[in-house]
Amino acid sequence: MTVLVIAEHDHATLKPATLNTVTAAAACQSGDVHVLVAGANAVEAAKAAAQVAGVAKVIVADSPSLAENLAENVAAQVLGIAKKYSHILFPATADGKNVAPRVAAKLDVAHISDKVIVAINKDEEAPIFSVADYGLVADLLTAVPELVEML
Known part of the structure; x- marks a missing residue:
């Protein structure tokens, strides 16, 4: 891919x-x-x-x-x-x-x-969380591979 x-x-x-x-x-x-x-x-x-x-x-x-x-x-x-x-x-x-x-x-x-906004950011006060449908306070480089593995 x-x-x-x-x-x-x-x-x-x-x-x-x-x-x-x-x-x-x-x-x-x-x-x-x-x-x-x-x-x-x-x-x-x-x-x-x-x-x-x-x-x-x-x-x-x-x-x-x-x-x-x-x-x-x-x-x-x-x-x-x-x-x-x-x-x-x-x-x-x-x-x-x-x-x-x-x-x-x-x-x-x-x-x-169209799809859902999911924010991943180490800073829990990051502005993206105000517009995201879901938010995860975490390191992107750690969280994304773990989420992909779960799919």
């Missing part, structure tokens, strides 16, 4: 949300993690993605149409390679939340926001 992570970046560096998403992808499955860096002149961001622990492959989509990170354009890139992956993960940011529903609709799969 190979997972695709959609990188969030400023065309030169990866944003921390991408690192969190790669960590979650690695903890949730036993296959490879690939990262898609879609942007314009984003070679440096792609190089940074290749250095992230757990990333087996970086795919670069470099085009002027991706310079503004418009959801429609990024979604088109994701859809072009989506069938190769068992899971596609987006950072839980505004950019990810704009692209993910478009991809889910085109692939005719449920989007995670």
